[in-house]
Amino acid sequence: MTLSRFRSLPAIALAFLLTGCPSDDYRDFGSGDDGEPGGGDLIGDDARRAVLADIGAGIILPSLRAFEESADTLQSAVTAHAAAPAQAQALDEARAAWRAAMQRWQRNEALQVGPAGRNTGLDATPGGAGLRDRIYTYPFRTPCSIDQAALDDAAVDENTAITIRGLGALEYLLFFEGVNPDCPPPDGADLAAKRAQYAERVTDTIAATAGELVARWSPEGDDFLSEWSSAGAGSGTYMRPQAALDALSVALFYVEKETKDRKIAGPTGIGATGVDPCGDANCPERLESRLSMTSGANIRANLAVFRDVFTGVEDGMGVNDLLRGIGRDDLADEMIAELDDTLAQLDALEAGFDAAVLAIPSNEACINASANPDGGGVPACALHGYIRRAMDTFRGPIVAALSLATPNAAAGDND
Template sequence: MVTEAGDRRSWLVLAGLTALAAFQPLGCEQKGKGDSALGASLSALLESAGPNVIVPALADAEAKALALDEALARLEATLTAGDDPAADQLAAQEAWRAVMSSWQRVELMQLGPLGSSLTALGGEDLRDEVYSWPSVNPCRVDQVTADGSYAKDTFFTESLVNTTGLDAVEHLLFAAAENVCPAQVTPNSDGAWEALGPDEVARRRVDYARVLTAGVLTALDDAQARFVEDGFSEALALDDPNTPYESEQQALNAVYDALFYLELSTKDKKLATPLGLRDCGETICPDDIEHLPSGFGGPAIAANLAGFRALYTGQDGARRGRSAG
């Protein structure tokens, strides 16, 4: 009964967009903007989404990722000097929370280059290069820490997304000194972790986190370039002849699909699964909570709501997110 009530409430969140879509003509139609008041409103939404919402949100995330890199550099210097790292560790964790909060707004904007190459028109999987949850693997992150492969020039081309991005940085900054791998696998089965010792583990984790943050910055820069220099903002508004969308309806559907993250990920994966309401198999599944190491799950959901509101209303995602706290 609780699940049914929750499902009913969750669908109400997207009812407005459903109503808008229902009024749009179906089938193949010529590209262009409608002459009706509704068509003008939808055209304005599509014209606003890129320059007024997505690009500012990406720029905000990039600024905060730069601050994270600076905090990690200070932590690295402290560890190298052999000084007490506690204050710099806390500062780096706080910087991670800031960039993660910013990115959680962008999670609701996965269309075009930010979207999946398998499901989104124009998708390039750039989202996964920044943050890949729920595709995470803390043990694999510990293995990479131990073997030092993060320092290879080919690391990003040879690695899966579950060892890169802000989710891996979270583990590196918030995990306990021990690794999370079973005894039967490296770096426990070969004694590599124990041989490193706590100080070297701490140093490598920061080195690894800096490599990953550099990768995040590259992905954020690439994403902004796709929307600005490469013209995806215009493509979304059907002002670019190379747009992947055949009609205004199809472009609107892309926005709608991005907003549906609130249903499929925020509600179903971040809330329902840990609470044991779906895809759990137990009474509850606390290990499936997003941001378990940092305890950032609640603020992440709040940021998802801010991102939804920004894209839905066509307002600056970074500015609206800050005003929402």
């Protein structure tokens, strides 16, 4: 949404200048023409709740429902593959279903609020139930342990290690061909059949969790959507709308810490806080979805949902409306332009991000392209430069302008 529903209040802006910090009054988003609240505009907590409601109903719940649909299709395809593990067509259909499900889940990676979010640790989120980890646990995956679980006919349930379940394990089971030289199976083992059977059990858990997430959020189920939308006005989870916005902010930092640092800086060899430089021109082994060659599609889904939350969808409100409501159209426009530049650079990688990483000529050329992305240098590394610009705008002036929370994992980062 590009047109704001709000108007700035000069008296409030003056109060901000006098105090030098964002007072509670300054965080009222909009006013009437006479300088007093009114004029039919939403202000303050009503504005925050309106943004939360539109994001919840227009983005979060639809994204979960879309993944549930793909997970059901995936379950059917993998079940058919398990019944005929030697049949090429069944495997191809299972792989195609995995790709479709993975792209839909990648939108939810940046929306880990409420039941999908963490329920323990420093960055636990209000209402968190840890359901995301039953579906995807990037970057945690141990291929040899996956093969061992398959050979052992291991069950997949809440006690299963996160390194051998979820969409990451399923990629290995469906796309890795032949014997893993690091852990060859015993003589006589039918590894292909065992992998297919374990893949079926992994997929059953994914599909069940997808259904549980939708049930938790939907009005027909536990209706967490109402908890989210009524923050500070009846919600038992969020005492203030700002608390829900803070949870959303922490979730969106996924694009800073995981998409930018781990998914792009890691394999390109640039390095970031918590991600060591690889010492070579590139590190393709760090690509998120290297076996399926879909790492770039994952990145795009992360960026696209971030942009949707920021702008709003289908005439709904987004985070940009809160900025425009305090007269910071400049920040809103800057953020949108930088996200669009990043998406355009990603889309320009004709052979995809995975192939572009393999084409990096040297670490020096990569770092230079990241520092000057407009210079037409190494494409995969220029992508890092573009996303860094966008995330610097978000984690700096936008977080400050809206007094948003940041995750503990991002404290002190200067990447």
